[in-house]
Amino acid sequence: MDDYHHVVACMHEVSNLARKIQSEGRICLALGGDHSVTIGTVDATVNAHEDVAVIWVDAHADLNTPATSPSGSAHGMPVALLAKDLADYWPYLPGMDWQVPKLPLSNLAYIGLRDVDEYERLTMEKFNVCAFGMQDVESLGITGTVELALRHVDPYKRRAIHLSFDIDALDALEAPSTGTPVRGGLTLREGIHIMEKVHETGRLAAVDLVEVNPHLGSARDVATTVQAAQQLLLAAFGHSRLGNTPRARDLPLTKGATLKKES
Ligand SMILES: NC(=[NH2+])NCCC[C@H](N)C(=O)O
Numbered sequence: 001m002d003d004y005h006h007v008v009a010c011m012h013e014v015s016n017l018a019r020k021i022q023s024e025g026r027i028c029l030a031l032g033g034d035h036s037v038t039i040g041t042v043d044a045t046v047n048a049h050e051d052v053a054v055i056w057v058d059a060h061a062d063l064n065t066p067a068t069s070p071s072g073s074a075h076g077m078p079v080a081l082l083a084k085d086l087a088d089y090w091p092y093l094p095g096m097d098w099q100v101p102k103l104p105l106s107n108l109a110y111i112g113l114r115d116v117d118e119y120e121r122l123t124m125e126k127f128n129v130c131a132f133g134m135q136d137v138e139s140l141g142i143t144g145t146v147e148l149a150l151r152h153v154d155p156y157k158r159r160a161i162h163l164s165f166d167i168d169a170l171d172a173l174e175a176p177s178t179g180t181p182v183r184g185g186l187t188l189r190e191g192i193h194i195m196e197k198v199h200e201t202g203r204l205a206a207v208d209l210v211e212v213n214p215h216l217g218s219a220r221d222v223a224t225t226v227q228a229a230q231q232l233l234l235a236a237f238g239h240s241r242l243g244n245t246p247r248a249r250d251l252p253l254t255k256g257a258t259l260k261k262e263s
């Protein structure tokens, strides 16, 4: 692919901004768009924190290099570019001098895989990458899957967590407006469960919600996809399906009503 270095150069800006947000102690949210935005956002997370775990929820592994990619698409490559273990597999690309691959593949877990290219498979086997494909979600259930994924990437419960969620991890019925949809995926409920459990750790540092493309599909497809993305994000940021207690913990009195007994 000839213009990958342009993408990488733009991602320098994204990384700087995302790093600033995280250094202020805020959770960085990136909405996309192309999954290659993670070249900037994950770079920021690994530089803003000592020790980082990545949960990558996706139908695809996004683990190609220019030498292995069947499509040449940048969104199929970000994990390979970020991975420390794969540094030697990249040629020198002008514009990417700022980017140092720092993420150990052992700190990453995939959830939702069901469309993995041959060389991505080979890479996963060679580097023993932790991956929960849809078969695993079927046999372990989503609760077991998330528990094991978190235990793998963050065994001592002390790492900052970067959660990268490609909307195509959801079944194409749940999120049709995306560029590379694959049937047989997660339900929205399973996606929400992942978000809730990662939120519960209290160590969420950054979230990407990507590959939402409102230019694809009918108006109904777009509404379905955008609503799914909204539900996922609410869950990631602490919205409870059972309701959240208001910050002001007192129940307001209706005008004219008086409390007879202190409760
Ligand atoms: N973020 C995505 N939607 N990635 C899809 C990648 C598809 C395919 N594996 C490729 O490398 O071209």
Ligand SMILES: [Mn+2]
Pocket: 035, 058, 060, 062, 075, 166, 211
């Ligand atoms: Mn992806």
